[in-house]
Amino acid sequence: MTDTIRVMTWNVHGTFALNPHFDLEGVSAIIRKWSPDIVALQEVDSRGRTDDPFARLADVVGIHRAEARSIVTRDGDYGQVLLSRWPFADVPVVSDVSYQEREPRRAIAACVETPIGEVKVIATHLGLSIHERYEQAQALIRLADAPRVIIAGDFNDWFWVKSVRRVLARRCPMRTRLRTFPARWPLLRLDRIYTASNGTIRRAWTDRDARRHSDHLPVLADISFAP
Template sequence: MQITFASYNIHKAVGLDRRRDPERILTVLREVNADVVALQEVDRRYGRRMAVLPLDMIQASTDYVPVPMSMKPDSLGWHGNAILVRKGIDLVEAAPVPLPVLEPRGAVRADLMIEGRRLRVVGMHLDLSGLRRRHQVRSILSHCADCAQRVPTVMMGDFNEWTRAGGCFREFDRDWQVLAPGRSFPSRRPMATLDRIIVSSEWDVLGTSVHHSPLSAVGSDHLPVSASLVLPKF
């Protein structure tokens, strides 16, 4: 069973041209063409935390369905984090993952059913502080460990970690593989691998990539990253 996962910090749909253009973001998502997408900065930060990607626009112009996660009626996600799944993928359960924070940060979890297999997806946007990032990763790992059952898991998002293998990535033991698809920030001239995908030991990795197109180069300050994974048969 081959599945493509992607992560994209959409910068509240404000591009390098300073225009808020949700349709441009949705076009980039269609270019990436992943099965499951974790988005960061998908809601406005203040006030009613309104979604910058309107639900009706997502449903009308893509094959995605947002995982219901909002704690606020006008939001798409939780602290700006959201998960989109391709139509036809079944949602088993979903929950926000509280993180130790001083600034608004969060993570979201969705358990999905694809071709009869249950799997878990966690999307996140971690802190700027290195010590706090490590505490946040521990909280996410503890949350998953406390779930009713262990299932193949993919964690992805903007880790805000500039080191390639140290920092918060030290929290992942040998049961996890930290993937670095490539430089994704800043989008115009990428220098840092801030956007990562981390997979549990059940997955085989076919490949990873950074999506660089004319639209993605200006649509946000991050580029989307993706990984093609295979879940072997029982």
């Protein structure tokens, strides 16, 4: 039995919004390449499609998934999905972390029954303004109420003023520090994986091949927790 779990987060915006033909198999191949145990995907978009990417992407990791469709239209839905190789200990909770009249935002919180014990995983995609992200980070801290916690997603956070990093450090001080945006010439660390203080990020990396499919690079991390 391994003492680490492999987590991946990826904003797949480019595949759905920038690539008119959307290479779903290409995205799936990137995920399969690294065999992650838990995957948080943002900006999944089924609008204008005849299939359901939410369901098809779930088959890449396992049968366990939780969705947060923040925009629902007649033409399809838009949002995020949390995929897991292992079952959820209970029904995942989707929290509305929207700020005022800005774009709807959600956070998915699920307790995953991993081989190293139950881990609470929070997947999210935060807003574009400083005040919006600050309030949303406070909401994430309230969700991080378990002994083992991982928070993953696109945090849109690059300023120190009211930064998400400072807020989450109160509960999850360990984080990845990889440049992920824009994918072809990454400068900003928008996509991250955080863990509680009893967690250790053994290894963290990205995959430049993913730039063919999105304007964000994915972040992968092997994580262990102290007993």
